[in-house]
Amino acid sequence: MSHETINYPGLNLGSAHGADHDAAQRMMFGFWAFLMSDAILFGMVFATYVISATATAGGPGPHDLYDIRSVFIETLLLLASSFTFGMASLALKYRHGKPRLIGWLAITLVLGVAFLGFELHDFITMFAKGGVPSRSGYLSAFFDLVPLHGLHVTAGCIWLICLVGQIARYGLDTKVKLGIMRLALFWHFLDIVWIAIFSVVYLAGLT
Amino acid sequence: MMMHAIDADGRAERKDEERREFRSYVWGIALALVLTLLPFALVHWFGIPRFTLLIVIGVFALVQMIVHFRFFLHIGFRQRREDLMLILFSAMLLTIMVAGTIWIMASLALRMSMPAQP
Numbered sequence: 656m657s658h659e660t661i662n663y664p665g666l667n668l669g670s671a672h673g674a675d676h677d678a679a680q681r682m683m684f685g686f687w688a689f690l691m692s693d694a695i696l697f698g699m700v701f702a703t704y705v706i707s708a709t710a711t712a713g714g715p716g717p718h719d720l721y722d723i724r725s726v727f728i729e730t731l732l733l734l735a736s737s738f739t740f741g742m743a744s745l746a747l748k749y750r751h752g753k754p755r756l757i758g759w760l761a762i763t764l765v766l767g768v769a770f771l772g773f774e775l776h777d778f779i780t781m782f783a784k785g786g787v788p789s790r791s792g793y794l795s796a797f798f799d800l801v802p803l804h805g806l807h808v809t810a811g812c813i814w815l816i817c818l819v820g821q822i823a824r825y826g827l828d829t830k831v832k833l834g835i836m837r838l839a840l841f842w843h844f845l846d847i848v849w850i851a852i853f854s855v856v857y858l859a860g861l862t
Numbered sequence: 863m864m865m866h867a868i869d870a871d872g873r874a875e876r877k878d879e880e881r882r883e884f885r886s887y888v889w890g891i892a893l894a895l896v897l898t899l900l901p902f903a904l905v906h907w908f909g910i911p912r913f914t915l916l917i918v919i920g921v922f923a924l925v926q927m928i929v930h931f932r933f934f935l936h937i938g939f940r941q942r943r944e945d946l947m948l949i950l951f952s953a954m955l956l957t958i959m960v961a962g963t964i965w966i967m968a969s970l971a972l973r974m975s976m977p978a979q980p
Contacts, residue, residue, distance in 0.1 A: 661938065662942055667936070684948075691949070702959070734895065734898065737891070738891040741934060745883060748880075843935050850930070854919050
């Protein structure tokens with residue numbers, strides 16, 4: 656088993672899942688191609704942010720607007736949710752039963768929603784301090800980049816709710832399994848984008 | 863009898879694999895936590911010169927991304943060739959486009975601000 660080649664990105668179901676394992680290869684490759692194009696999109700928005708970072712036009716800058724504690728909590732929440740999604744993937748692969756799988760997915764959802772709550776609170780605080788998108792080039796770029804990631808997380812949360820519904824309605828058939836596996840890739844990918852955001856936007860902004 | 867032995871073998875092997883994969887996630891989150899905590903602590907508590915700090919943050923971010931790829935997305939050298947090529951090609955595109963954009967715009971900003979004093 657340990658020398659089985661990895662057929663696609665993410666946790667591989669392995670030959671014990673028979674036809675589902677084979678069906679996964681094409682699906683996961685296609686989804687991975689989407690994620691890579693999404694990464695390029697994020698990369699360009701990052702480039703836009705970096706070149707606009709100094710264009711504050713006399714308005715509030717990173718030191719006035721960012722709250723490192725809040726960002727740190729958001730980072731931990733997203734990291735924890737990545738781990739709990741990993742546990743869900745294991746529950747799927749090793750057939751720990753639907754209740755455990757749904758349990759891990761539910762914890763992931765709670766962590767994701769908590770992340771969004773903190774992020775929204777950050778934005779509201781920024782608005783209150785005069786940090787609105789129309790204030791300067793820097794703020795336009797900020798509100799292009801960070802909420803774009805937040806929007807992705809929101810989409811991931813909605814997708815997760817749909818999947819839990821599908822598990823309850825259809826059970827763990829091929830389509831549902833592949834859905835969970837693709838969302839796992841998406842979720843871990845968003846956590847990687849967040850690493851770039853907290854490093855490039857928040858930490859570098861606060862140096 | 864034979865079938866039974868093979869079955870038990872397969873089960874033990876799967877248990878083994880499960881333990882290994884579980885441990886991989888635990889390693890992933892432990893390493894990621896360290897790689898997150900350190901740069902946050904450095905920015906928050908230590909007055910390190912700005913340029914050094916930026917480089918340190920960048921290195922930590924890159925290493926943490928590799929950790930996430932390895933332990934959460936399970937991407938390694940046993941990957942299918944097509945998958946690895948897609949990842950490397952995307953990384954190359956990202957590097958060219960992002961670094962190129964920043965380079966050109968920074969250079970432009972520098973040239974535009976130079977002739978302030980005749």
